[in-house]
Amino acid sequence: MKRLATIEQVALLPHFVRWLALSVLLGGLSGSASAFFLVALEWATDTRVSHAWLLWLLPVAGFVTGWVYYRVGQSVEGGNNLLIDEIHDPKKVVPKRMGPLVLAATVVTHLFGGSAGREGTAVQMGGALADRITHTLRLNREDRRTLLMAGIAAGFSSVFGTPLAGAIFGLEVLAIGRLRYDALLACFMSAVVADQVTRLWGVHHTLYTIPFIPEVSAMGLVSATLAGIACGIVGMLFADTTHFLSGFIKKRITYPPFRPVVGGIVVVAFALALDTPQYLGLGIPTIVSSFQHPLPAYDFLGKFGFTVVTLASGFKGGEVTPLFYIGATLGNALGYVLSLPFPVLAGLGFVAVFAGAANTPIASTIMAIELFGGHIGVYAGTACIVAYLFSGHTGIYRAQRLGQPKHFAFPKGIRLADIPARRRARLAPDKPDAAPRDSV
Numbered sequence: 001m002k003r004l005a006t007i008e009q010v011a012l013l014p015h016f017v018r019w020l021a022l023s024v025l026l027g028g029l030s031g032s033a034s035a036f037f038l039v040a041l042e043w044a045t046d047t048r049v050s051h052a053w054l055l056w057l058l059p060v061a062g063f064v065t066g067w068v069y070y071r072v073g074q075s076v077e078g079g080n081n082l083l084i085d086e087i088h089d090p091k092k093v094v095p096k097r098m099g100p101l102v103l104a105a106t107v108v109t110h111l112f113g114g115s116a117g118r119e120g121t122a123v124q125m126g127g128a129l130a131d132r133i134t135h136t137l138r139l140n141r142e143d144r145r146t147l148l149m150a151g152i153a154a155g156f157s158s159v160f161g162t163p164l165a166g167a168i169f170g171l172e173v174l175a176i177g178r179l180r181y182d183a184l185l186a187c188f189m190s191a192v193v194a195d196q197v198t199r200l201w202g203v204h205h206t207l208y209t210i211p212f213i214p215e216v217s218a219m220g221l222v223s224a225t226l227a228g229i230a231c232g233i234v235g236m237l238f239a240d241t242t243h244f245l246s247g248f249i250k251k252r253i254t255y256p257p258f259r260p261v262v263g264g265i266v267v268v269a270f271a272l273a274l275d276t277p278q279y280l281g282l283g284i285p286t287i288v289s290s291f292q293h294p295l296p297a298y299d300f301l302g303k304f305g306f307t308v309v310t311l312a313s314g315f316k317g318g319e320v321t322p323l324f325y326i327g328a329t330l331g332n333a334l335g336y337v338l339s340l341p342f343p344v345l346a347g348l349g350f351v352a353v354f355a356g357a358a359n360t361p362i363a364s365t366i367m368a369i370e371l372f373g374g375h376i377g378v379y380a381g382t383a384c385i386v387a388y389l390f391s392g393h394t395g396i397y398r399a400q401r402l403g404q405p406k407h408f409a410f411p412k413g414i415r416l417a418d419i420p421a422r423r424r425a426r427l428a429p430d431k432p433d434a435a436p437r438d439s440v
Helices: 002-050 052-072 080-088 098-111 119-137 141-160 163-172 181-200 218-252 258-274 284-290 299-312 320-334 342-358 361-372 374-390 416-426
Strands: none
Touching: 002 052, 002 098, 002 119, 002 141, 002 181, 052 098, 052 258, 080 119, 080 141, 098 119, 119 141, 119 320, 141 163, 141 181, 163 181, 163 361, 218 258, 218 299, 218 320, 218 342, 218 374, 258 299, 284 299, 284 320, 284 342, 299 320, 320 342, 342 361, 342 374, 361 374
């Protein structure tokens, strides 16, 4: 028995060394790309804040972005959903243009005042780099899937400075209720290396501090549960509203470059009419403030609306940082009615709205521990799991597959985008259900 075990470990070494080398290579490239992106994003934000008149040019920037994507970027328009689809059902190499296009377009969004995030850009750059490595080294189909997952993990890790959450995000985001353990090594090592390389380039991440986290108690768990319900519903509404408005705009405006023009006009009009510069860009200062003092209870609604209009109309960027803003300010507002301190609720909201909207409760819980410390773990886990359940079968990533339904019986392997049609089919029993997709 001992000899067999020894032979097995020896046989494992080439596999381990191979994936370690691929992960280090991918992590180094993704971390460097994210470092450049974060520096560019900081420049864009500082420039916009110093030159408020740039906001007036947001519709023009929207037209330029829309025109460039219409002319040369239609093959990568799917963004994160394209990567998820390619992992589940590989068809072609991710175009090289994905990384540069989304990087430039996201910087433009923030330079002129659009309300968007950054994780989508980092994830897409990581995925595009992973596919370049796959194509160059002529890796097979299964290795390509693994490396694409690792690229997602590396991008997420490096842009937020959370390597453990990034690793789990790369495994968890693909399918609701199922993890791909065969990619665990690649996702973990790529995420760790990407984070370290980003830091080596001198890029620092925002620190969020919760002064005091009370011991776990019955009332505290009740508060975390109620906060999780609220965060799950808000996450669901964010995803559904964004998808609905995007579809509505596409139906009404047939020429794609005009869509972000209209969105830009709406954002500019409301930003000026309401005098709310805090709802533009990433909104990091407001997120930091949510841990320091009570904020207006409606702040999360403002960021919600500005972000939905920005992203649904075609501007580029991520959803996650705006979700952090929405969640942190929602948690801050819940501090008026729940028993936990408002900084703790801000931290729970920060991760729980994301957990519900992205269907990633494990990655979100680990992120909370990485950002706020281990003492928040039980409360964060409670809020994230409850938010995940109460967000229903919807999400910001419509290409996610259903590995295990949350409660109602839907076919395993179905895309989130196809679930509304499945619901409609149930209301028309005389029509046969569409054939379910392959299982994850």
